[in-house]
């Protein structure tokens with residue numbers, strides 16, 4: 001089919017630690033890989049960096065934004081400026097949180113995968129990835145699920161809440177390794193690794209240049225499963241991402257995280273004992289902290305430092321952001337305010353601001369230059385990432 005283009009984006013992700021400190025890597029949000037061999041004959045594949053101008057002014061454009069809104073405003077403007085373009089936007093995790101004015105020549109798919117939209121059934125044999133020339137030190141994604149959701153689905157702030165059964169685990173037997181020079185980080189895409197998905201880890205070959213990344217919950221079930229899986233793994237080139245949010249049992253209970261600070265620590269010790277790399281995320285911006293909670297966090301950080309090789313941990317610090325409609329959103333008026341990107345954040349009085357800041361200082365002290373701090377972002381992620389990129 002002529003005049004058909006499939007646009008995918010790459011960007012710099014700052015959040016993995018491979019060589020002693022957190023360094024930026026090019027990361028491909030390769031949203032058409034699952035259908036690559038089918039779509040290859042139907043149009044042209046184009047890679048763009050998030051925020052780049054779209055070099056096409058007519059025809060049919062299918063754009064995979066994955067879960068990112070990066071470049072969305074530019075895409076909308078391009079559609080307005082070029083009435084002969086028909087743009088279809090989507091991706092498995094893509095959803096727009098704010099009110100936007102979408103022109104008629106854009107079809108906006110929210111949380112619908114391109115595979116679903118194009119009526120393509122998943123088949124591992126159709127997976128493929130073409131790299132733009134000259135790229136090294138990058139990572140790419142490989143999906144373990146079709147659809148979206150998380151098997152826990154309870155956390156009060158999270159967009160995957162109430163979406164427990166909205167995905168299907170794909171019948172993956174092995175994960176493709178694209179050969180190119182330099183380290184490859186393969187992100188196994190799933191909202192949260194289920195015990196069934198974990199078994200895949202035993203199939204990964206030991207290669208110095210290949211790293212696997214997956215997100216797990218630091219809960220009892222995850223711990224028990226890892227305990228069985230870890231001795232059978234051939235490689236420990238694995239980066240486990242885990243959302244701690246805040247290591248206080250009171251707070252974890254409030255947000256229905258379904259685990260405890262002790263359980264998280266136990267899981268981290270286990271991963272550390274097997275030499276796996278750890279990537280944590282924390283959130284600040286809480287408006288219900290107390291001195292006891294701050295001390296709880298402090299004690300946990302000292303305990304973490306005593307129990308694991310903290311230098312192997314990379315960290316992202318986020319602001320607590322609340323999705324409209326989640327339980328935490330229903331708190332009394334004055335509790336939250338809307339942000340420019342359509343999400344909500346807590347309103348902090350001076351006392352709460354101070355306590356959040358003291359926890360933040362603590363994280364910086366322990367994680368040092370392995371922590372990427374997004375807590376201050378007041379704008380959408382696009383602007384923030386651009387600022388971050390200018391710094392590196």
Ligand code: SF4
Nearest residue numbers: 150153154155158160
């Ligand atoms: S925060 Fe993580 S564990 Fe909690 S519902 Fe969301 S994806 Fe699941």
